Amino acid sequence: MATETRATTPSRTVTPTTESLPGALALLGGLNHVARALVPFNPGGTSLAQVVLGTKRILRPDGTAILIRGANGEYLFKTVDGAFAEWNRYYLSGSAAELLDKLLERDTVVLFRRGQRSPWAREFLFGDGMGWGAAAPIKPHGEMVGVLLVNHATPLPFRPEHVAALQNLATLAGVAEREDSHRAHLEDLFMGVIVSLTMALEAKDPYTEGHSARVAAYSEAIGKQLGLPPEQLDIVHRSCLVHDLGKIAVDGNILGKEEGLSRREREKMDLHPVIGEDLLRPITLLRPLLPGVRSHHEHFDGTGYPDGLAGEAIPIEARIMAVSDAFDAMTSNRPYRHALPEEDALAELRRNAGTHFDPRIVAAFEQIYPAVKRTLEHLRPRS
Ligand SMILES: [Fe+2]
Known part of the structure; x- marks a missing residue:
């Protein structure tokens, strides 16, 4: 929201309307x-x-x-x-x-x-x-x-x-x-409940604690870098906070493994974007968040899930989220591997730009990363 106060009159040309007024x-x-x-x-x-x-x-x-x-x-x-x-x-x-x-x-x-x-x-x-x-x-x-x-x-x-x-x-x-x-209050109330649920889910696992908040911070900064309008930045931010809500329905053992999953387990895990969308859909006020939640595992070249969307057919918030989500996952410790050094994670993003990720968004991420990193230090759990 802009906070400037203007003392001068803007100048532009407006074509006057000439119709008479209604009865x-x-x-x-x-x-x-x-x-x-x-x-x-x-x-x-x-x-x-x-x-x-x-x-x-x-x-x-x-x-x-x-x-x-x-x-x-x-x-x-x-x-x-x-x-x-x-x-x-x-x-x-x-x-x-x-x-x-x-x-x-x-x-x-x-x-x-x-x-x-x-x-x-x-x-x-x-x-x-x-x-x-x-x-x-x-x-x-x-x-x-x-x-x-x-x-x-x-x-x-x-x-x-x-x-x-x-x-x-x-x-x-x-x-x-x-x-x-009223609408704004209701939105805040619903968001508060949903975000608490996602945070409770993340808090159960020390490896993912704070993940959604970090993804939201990266993504909002990317959106700003790309020049998205404030309303869309707000959608990007909130979609990220709830993007993995669907994992609530995934068995804890499967969540803890993530790698080395059997085919059946992988199928269950991959349902989480659709389950998240289903959980949010009844809340009319949160409808703008559905596209980002559903599509955050789509790949730029069409090889992702659940719909195999490609390029700009993938909603912008989901393309942004894919980059932030992958970077945060790579730079976090997981039960099966240590965190990658940030240079390696950035190189991995670059290597997959155009296939997994939208190259424009990878470029924007590289621009915003140093500044966001400094503000995020306190969100990362000690390892
Ligand atoms: Fe996810």
Whole structure:
């Protein structure tokens, strides 16, 4: 999450929309549509994103933004669209936040035109050649949660019903924010339970203790190196923490051996990615983790399991995990062998780049390894 505070206005060109605004009946239909989309398990993104989408569809502004007020009085541009796109994840603090506080004290939709004496609007609504804007306070139960902003290149012909619609959308944004934070709490709760299970499984075996946490740390750093967006980094990190969950269903004797397994034992062991996926599937909120869990033993050349996927058909989080997982396994002591020196393990990754591993990811691993190694020292069990 970015933490910068911006004092300057981003510049980009936005093509103004020219359609007229909808009538009262269409407004009502549009609002109902948004309200129905506010469900905690929305596969199409967060509930706040649904409100921004609805605002865009109903009132057709050039820019839409939902700012959420933090406990410290800063406002975060949490969900943005169109002319506000470049403010994504920025914070308003200091006098900009105080001016917004004052503005929202009015407890009503405020409309702005370029030329009015509002320094706040000049700075935050009229960038990008915008000439008109509106701010609706988000205040469910009287508590200040944030503000819904819209702007447009030319003045929109807002009638009272459009002002009311914007206020209703702000109310829905309040509900959406609550839904999203419930969702985040539930996700944390489920993740906590699953991660505890995996850690309990690893803790039974001194050779694997801390393995998933190390794989997660390597993988997240690789993802950053590859330039993955924050949401995907989060999926990479969490998938790694639970990637071997399916080993819960594998007999302890088989887990302890790992090498010299009979064919039957090997078959049982190789089921763990699919079992892990099956265990996680009922938890809707953790669905984004399934591809990484299922595919972390696929090989880049298609010789892995369970599906024999090859190349980019293997989900990126699984390709990343394969490299981190193999490196950590090679550099850990096992009952049947000592840990390989890191240079040998790195050479092994290089040797298998293009066959077992995605070469781009092996290259990224080599870049991030020295820094991650230093932060991981405390996670490795004493041998
Ligand atoms: Fe595994």
